[in-house]
Amino acid sequence: MRGEGTTARAAGDTSGGGGADATGSIPPPRGGSRAARRAADRSTRRSRRRVLRWGASVLSLLILVTAAGGYLYYRHLNSSIKTDALNLGETKLGGSKPNSFGQTPLNILLIGSDARDDAANQALGGGTDTFDGPALADVQMLLHLSADRSNMSVVSMPRDTMLMMPKCTEPNGKVHPASKGLVQTNESLQRGGPGCTVAAWTELTKIPIDHFMMIDFKGVVSMADAIGGVPVCVEQNIHSRTRDGKGSGLKLPKGESVIQGETALQWLRTRYGFEDGTDIARTHAQHQYMNSMAREFRKNAKLTNPVKMNSLAQAAIDAMVVDTGLNKIDKLYDLSMELKKVSPGRITMTTMPWVYSTRPGLDGRVEPMPGEAEALFRMVREDIALDGKGSGAPEAGASPSPGAPATPSAPAQPTAAPATSPTSAPASSPAKVAVTVRNATGGKDGAEAKVKLRANDVAALLKGKGFAKATADTQTGAEDTTVVRFATDAQAADAASVATALGLPATAVAKSAEVPGIVLFVGKDWRSGSAPTPPPPAPTVAPTSAHALNGDNDKACMPVQEGFTW
Known part of the structure; x- marks a missing residue:
């Protein structure tokens, strides 16, 4: 913790004794102007x-x-x-x-x-x-x-x-x-x-x-x-x-x-x-x-x-x-x-x-x-x-199993295999899976215009992979990354099979009450080509801005704010 203090303007108090500020404002340290103190008092009155x-x-x-x-x-x-x-x-x-x-x-x-x-x-x-x-x-x-x-x-x-x-x-x-x-x-x-x-x-x-x-x-x-x-x-x-x-x-x-x-x-x-x-x-x-x-x-x-x-x-x-x-x-x-x-x-x-x-x-x-x-x-x-530090490497010759002691140090994101569960049906053959494709290539911030006819292009790509019922939708969306959403548990395995066919990760598949069936949202990461743009390599250590503190660090010591010493 030593040396990790954040340079601050304000970020709400939740300390007891009456200092919390639900608005996020903080009062000035002791010795601030009377007007500033009055303004701070007003902002912290509720908390x-x-x-x-x-x-x-x-x-x-x-x-x-x-x-x-x-x-x-x-x-x-x-x-x-x-x-x-x-x-x-x-x-x-x-x-x-x-x-x-x-x-x-x-x-x-x-x-x-x-x-x-x-x-x-x-x-x-x-x-x-x-x-x-x-x-x-x-x-x-x-x-x-x-x-x-x-x-x-x-x-x-x-x-x-x-x-x-x-x-x-x-x-x-x-x-x-x-x-x-x-x-x-x-x-x-x-x-x-x-x-x-x-x-x-x-x-x-x-x-x-x-x-x-x-x-x-x-x-x-x-x-x-x-x-x-x-x-x-x-x-x-x-x-x-x-x-x-x-x-x-x-x-x-x-x-x-x-x-x-x-x-x-x-x-x-x-x-x-x-x-x-x-x-x-x-x-x-x-x-x-x-x-x-x-x-x-x-x-x-x-x-x-x-x-x-x-x-x-x-x-x-x-x-x-x-x-x-x-x-x-x-x-x-x-x-x-x-x-x-x-x-x-x-x-x-x-x-x-x-x-x-x-x-x-x-x-x-x-x-x-x-x-x-x-x-x-x-x-x-x-x-x-x-x-x-990664994770422990599996022992030589070890085979994957639920009881295996370790995983690879930086596991790749798993693809969405069409597995079954007690609440989902087995995956259908691709030819029987109805999937709607929506153009969401503008991204959530809307900084770029959607690519014209992108839903049609990806629907055609899916048909080439055996999904004969793939259709382009006139509705659009706004997604930074391509996702597959489904409406019911019975569609979970089919949605996963769509993601697998496109090489999408498991996290790209999600249940949602906002879609009528299986809907593929073509995101900002897939504005062209036959596959989404792969993300950059994953970090191997937390960014310094996360102020990581290790559990073995028994030397951590909190800096004290000016004006609160005795």
Whole structure:
């Protein structure tokens, strides 16, 4: 973390004690002009009342999965598990695909909610006027477990990221239309629940998300006590408190301190006082804490008391909402055992590369950094380790199997083989597959005109490959990369066979309620020729703008913001 501070203008506060700014603006440091302070006060008034934004509520998941032991066998916890729909959006990628050795990666979206909808959360601090109000997804971290279980990647998205929200439909039928403009990512939770946050990530990253875990903070204090403390470090004495009372109240001396209980809570929600006082800085502090906590679990066995472990498990379950695929204790246990296979030295914490928005009215908000954000997402999609170490090479003569210990160091993107599943029919012969081709060659930004008659050309190409029912559509689209979308599970295998015939990757096939059948969208990457333009070689290490922090780095130390020392 040392030296990784972001030069900031602003990026919203979610620190407790009243400093959070839902708009993304930040007040000036102590000593700013009176007019500037008044303007900052106006912009932060609403968030000041939100004493606790659950800055790192995902940490209770880390505690749950890293310390998972016998207590997860307590079947009485099953009745306490709260579930919600996995994906409320129209685009569903169908889950992670196995690699050539039959091993499947796992992608889990960790969501930290600032909900104040029960007595336990409300008792943690004021803000009575926000009780039972709409929750915000103030922490969003994608945890990627490699197919060979050799490494783990975590990608945080700043809560002030602006993006297009997809259409989300709640199980009860209520529809939240797709946004017509950019929306702050933490508002996704208000559009039907965690399933819409998953949908927003899916649309932005094209990463198939297998599970989500949404957690609030009511169990974190007791969990931090049960761990016995987590070492953290600051480069100077720090006191997270402004003259007008904002800040988390965190007060630590220079150097390393072992924190637990409410001090740990303060660390996790501190923004005023770290680096440049932005939400990005808080993310870096959360990464330091999570890595340190993982190391603590590895080197000691503090949680050996069955009563204490049961209490800890109950606290985690009470504070968590998961998708329906994790609705049983044994499923959570199995997941925890998979996560425990990765040593801290192969855990890489990153932040999505970002830039400040230059759009009118979005001062202080951020957007994904062109090129580098996509590079990070691509590494996750293609199961490439972010630390640049690759994966272990298979033993000589080893044959692919689900139990193989490793995968190639930089696996190629698998093509969409027409496999079957319990919910999809076998692929039909190409001559029987009806596929509509739409011209989407202008790209999403519309910077280039669509290539005339491109849908006709590609439809003819498909006919030459045996898809006699391929037809060009008069409707068009806007896609940067060529995709195949299908409407029903029964069409999944046929859609995959279309992609395979064209040499498209598995991630180019997705289910969507927005198409009438199997529709091929010819994207900006296929403006000419018989095949889409291949993407450049995938990166082999996370971009420097992602501020990667390795789990074995026990020397990480948070820089302290000017004006917050004592």
